[in-house]
Amino acid sequence: MKTIHQSRGNDLAAYAAFLAVATHRSFRSAAVELDMTPxxxxxxxxxxxxxxxxxxxxxxxxxxxLTEAGERLALKLKPAMAALDEALCDVERDDHVPSGTVRINASEGAIRLVLQPVLARFLSTYPQVHLDIVSDGRLTDITAEGFDAGIRLAEAIPKDMVAVAVSKEVRFAAIASPGYLERRGYPQVPQDLYRHDCIRFRFESGAIYRWELERQGVIERINPSGPLTLTDQPLMVEAAIDGIGIAFVPDHLATGALQDGRLQRVLEEWCPPFPGLCLYYSGHRHLSSGLRALINMMTEALVAK
Incomplete structure (x- = not known):
């Protein structure tokens, strides 16, 4: 086998491709990670x-x-490539203008809440960075799908990921129009929801979201029924305004309608705040200068709120 001094110039890229396939056990996933074709x-x-x-x-x-030889090569190559990656990272930290593509996976709501407010300023500050943002309501494996980072609620982030808070606490609200509540009455406890028309939310995976309500440590998980199921939370708010039923959504989506009286809260004591959104990434991958700059700007924006 050649020494590193005898290797050709493109061997490093080939070794990176080898490790990506070895990690994912998939040529397609490795291609996504490295932005190459299968x-x-x-x-x-x-x-x-x-x-x-x-x-x-x-x-x-x-x-x-992997073959037996492939297993041996991967075992030896991983720490060597990690050391090289760290060396390059150290060079970047010294004096490097953020550049390159940063791929982010997040739900539409998360994008609107924490990314959209900083997008224009970030892209004007770092014109050499390209943000590739994918709106996705599924709990996507960001490593397998080749994303640099994801954004989701803190409680849903895999424990082997590095998580950085990018929003304050989040609170869900059960909401309905005054007209609906006059017709059907006010639910007093979570179980009353089974006697109401509820507007349900469906994940992109097809699963129906179960409403989770909590008071003084008591958790009630409700799977209500109703005449309407949607995959878009802002539309759920509009449907509640139209008097179709009770919706259960992040309360920031309904702020305007709650303030002007088009909507009212119900079961408010059953809707406490909980840890909000985090940007997360794999601690086993190099943190690019572009992603580092984005994290810094998002955390600064959070502190300023």
Missing amino acids: SAISHSIKVLEQRLNIRLFNRTTRSVS
Whole structure:
């Protein structure tokens, strides 16, 4: 096997492709992470195998797995590549203008709440950074799907991720129009919701959101029924204003309608605040200068609120 001094210039990219496939066990996911096509990844691995005269992967139409030689190479290569990544990161920290593409996965609500307020200022401050923001209501595996970071509620972030708070506490509100409440009455306890028309929320995965209400440590999880199910929370607010039923949404979405009387809160004592949104990323991957700059601006905006 060649020494590092004898390796060709594009070997480093091939080793990065190898580690990405070894991590994801998928050429497609590795291609997303490295912003390459699956065919380019496959070609890179093929050339590397020919150069080393070793088969690194067992491939079938359904799976990709490491050979014994591939396992040994991955085990040795990971710390070496991590050390190189850290060295490059140190150089960046010294004097580097943030640049490159930063891919973010977040729900539409999170984008509107914590990203949209800083977008114009961030992009004008860092014109060499391109933000690729994907609106996604699923609990996406950001590492497998090739994202640099995600944004979701603190309680839903995998424990192996680094999380940075980017919003204050969040509070859900059960809301309905005055007209609806005059017709149907006010629910006094969560179980009363089963006798009301409720506007339900469906995740992109197809699952129906269960309402979670809490008072003095007592948690009630309600799966109410109703005439309308939506995948868009702002539309749920509009439906509640129209008198269709009771909706359960983050209260910042209904602030205006609550203030002007088009909506009223119900079961308010059952809707306490809880930890808000966090931007999160894998601690095993290099934190790019662009993502670091975005995190700094978002946390500064949070402190200023």
